[in-house]
Amino acid sequence: MRVLLYAIALALLGGFAVKANAAEVVKDNSFLIEEAYNQEPGVVQFIQTYQYLDPAHEWGYSFTNEIPITDETHQFSYVIPVLKKSAVGGDGDKTQIGDVLLNYRYQLMNTEMISMAPRFSIILPTGDYKKGFGNGVAGFQFNHAVSITLNDRWTNHWNAGFTYTPDAKNELGETASLFGFNFGTSVVYNVTPKTNLLCEFVMNNNEVVAGQDTKATEATYYVVPGIRTAFQAGQETEIVPGIGALLGVGPSAAEHERGVFLYLSVESKLW
Structure with a gap:
């Protein structure tokens, strides 16, 4: 938490150094x-x-690349996750790639006040299900994002979606079809145009394979307060670092889940 406070202080100083009209x-x-x-x-x-x-001492890294298709209306992206899991039974910790996502997102609406963008994804079985890093089969995901500009300072974002994985496998090779759903919302406050405070709430309710044709439900709830700030690197490139605290609430609070979230974006006009 002390690291987060230091980062907020530095980012605020950097943000105020950027001219609002720049x-x-x-x-x-x-x-x-x-x-x-x-x-x-x-x-x-x-x-x-x-x-x-x-207290799990687990971490996750992801690399995402977002690419416009001709114009703002259509966008392709992919997500490559790398996961570190604490092993059970003294076998040592494991770090491997997880299931990769291929995403298509459609800009349904984009006005000064409200924007909407549904996303459709295919989940590729790139993770090793025998070690708990994937589902062993292809899956599907849908998410709908809505962004509302309240005024010059405040923005509100909403997410809702679901994931379906037919005949998913656990580490023993047992199978079951899994369904999960997600919900989230956030508020963003512009301290300056280039330095923003964020507070996100995200909920994920996912099924896991507990046995042959048997499922169990796992749910996580997090509040994520944080800060992001942007820097120009030349005329065509913007770099946005961010940091947040992962705070478990509800069932996640009962398990004393907490952590840190680090973010880095590089956005550049390439053509």
Whole structure:
């Protein structure tokens, strides 16, 4: 938490150094929430995230690349996750790639007040299900993002979606079809156009294979307060670092789950 406070102080100092009229307000750089803004024509975004959780001492890293298809209306992206899991039974910790996502997102609406962007994803079975890093089969995901500009300072974002994985496998090779759903919302406050405070709430309710044709439910609830700030690197590139605290609430609070979330985006006009 002390590291988070230091980062907020430095980011605020850096943000106030940026002239308010020098650039537009930062968009599409939330942590666990999707903002409903597709990439502009020719602008490609590279996103890296890292999250660490106690008391499990597990972490996850992801690399995301967002690419516009001709214009803002259509966007393709992919997500490559790397996971570190604490082993059970003294076999040592494990770190491997998880299941990769291929995403298509459609800019359904984009006005000064409200934006909407549904996303459809295919989940590729790239993770090793025998070691708990994937489901062993392809899955499908849908998420709908809505962003509401309340005024010059405040923005509100909403997410809702579901995931379906037919005949998913556990580490023993037992199978069951899994369904999960997600919900999230956040508020963003513009301290300056380039330095924003965020507070996100995310909920995930997912099924796991507990035996042959048998399922169990796992749910996580997190509140994520944080800060992001943007820096220009030349005329065509923007760099956005961010940091947040992962605070478990509800069932996640009962398990004393907490951690840190790190974010880094590089966005550049390539054509």
